[in-house]
Amino acid sequence: QAKSAGGNSLRFFSSEMQSAVMARVHLEADLHQALQRDELALHYQVQVDGDTHVTGVEALLRWHHPRRGMVSPGVFIPLAESSQLILPIGHWVLQSACRQLARWSESKRTEALTISVNVSSVQFQQADFVAQVERLLDETGARPERLIMEVTESLLMDDPERVRDTMTALSELGIRFGLDDFGTGYSSLNYLKRLPLHQLKIDQSFVHDLLDDPVDAAIVETTITLANSLGLEVTAEGVETAEQHEWLKGRGCHSFQGYFYSRPVPIDELVLGVLPLPLDH
Numbered sequence: 001q002a003k004s005a006g007g008n009s010l011r012f013f014s015s016e017m018q019s020a021v022m023a024r025v026h027l028e029a030d031l032h033q034a035l036q037r038d039e040l041a042l043h044y045q046v047q048v049d050g051d052t053h054v055t056g057v058e059a060l061l062r063w064h065h066p067r068r069g070m071v072s073p074g075v076f077i078p079l080a081e082s083s084q085l086i087l088p089i090g091h092w093v094l095q096s097a098c099r100q101l102a103r104w105s106e107s108k109r110t111e112a113l114t115i116s117v118n119v120s121s122v123q124f125q126q127a128d129f130v131a132q133v134e135r136l137l138d139e140t141g142a143r144p145e146r147l148i149m150e151v152t153e154s155l156l157m158d159d160p161e162r163v164r165d166t167m168t169a170l171s172e173l174g175i176r177f178g179l180d181d182f183g184t185g186y187s188s189l190n191y192l193k194r195l196p197l198h199q200l201k202i203d204q205s206f207v208h209d210l211l212d213d214p215v216d217a218a219i220v221e222t223t224i225t226l227a228n229s230l231g232l233e234v235t236a237e238g239v240e241t242a243e244q245h246e247w248l249k250g251r252g253c254h255s256f257q258g259y260f261y262s263r264p265v266p267i268d269e270l271v272l273g274v275l276p277l278p279l280d281h
């Protein structure tokens, strides 16, 4: 019985599965080289207030693979996390963001802008993460008040005590935290009470059908109310239409991000100030 099950499971490892595994192995090997070969880039997507005035940007990683072209972060971030490559990559992302903040601090027009950076739980688990961040701030001259670290609910599951200590230490430096993809993970409202959070980001999956799906609408509206009464900033992600913007604004959302305002773009294509939008309807 056991023997035949073994035989079956061997046969079950089909050639398609084998090539999927090999593709992963190849991609991971390529990712090892990506940093040195300068194939990684940060794109920036604006965040706006209710008057479509740009208040900051989210830094989003891009990988220009020499043969495959653009590889989605949805594909390579999990690879980077499982192989620990996220450590040098994440450090590079933070360094690049801090350098950009330091550049922006030199001009009145840009000094108040924030940069949000996605930080993986693997980075958080490093014993010296706080020291690394302190060093980056020192080296670059970036103001910690302008840096927002986006974390996800899954991070908070790892080792809640330790995560809270790390977040507290970083908060004491002046860094602020956003809870990304809010509502998609194993949320516990307890986290909202115990952690030094500044912002909730409503996941784009709830925003997408906001105007057609009463359940999504209820979730979004409740999240906005919750955030406002806890004194947290609430940012709606994935806003694609003027109607979504107006709906969210009308229900007390003050911060917005999505293709409606701008796609993520390279730094030199970033449009700042008050965005000209087709908001008349």
Ligand code: C2E
Pocket (backbone or CB within 6 Å): 045, 059, 060, 061, 072, 073, 074, 077, 090, 093, 118, 119, 120, 150, 180, 181, 204, 237, 238, 239, 240, 257, 258, 259, 260, 264
């Ligand atoms: P995220 O942090 O939730 O980022 C928002 C994602 O939504 C981005 O996808 C962005 O391009 C996309 N997006 C923004 N506005 C719209 C919209 O109006 N409609 C739609 N359909 N999508 C929109 P992207 O750039 O592919 O990144 C995917 C995920 O990869 C990010 O989700 C984040 O979790 C992760 N990621 C990206 N950069 C980094 C990084 O530097 N470090 C880490 N650890 N993760 C990263």
Ligand code: MG
Pocket (backbone or CB within 6 Å): 058, 118, 150, 180
């Ligand atoms: Mg994010």
Ligand code: MG
Pocket (backbone or CB within 6 Å): 180, 181, 201, 203, 204, 237
């Ligand atoms: Mg998100």
Ligand code: MG
Pocket (backbone or CB within 6 Å): 180, 181
């Ligand atoms: Mg996400």
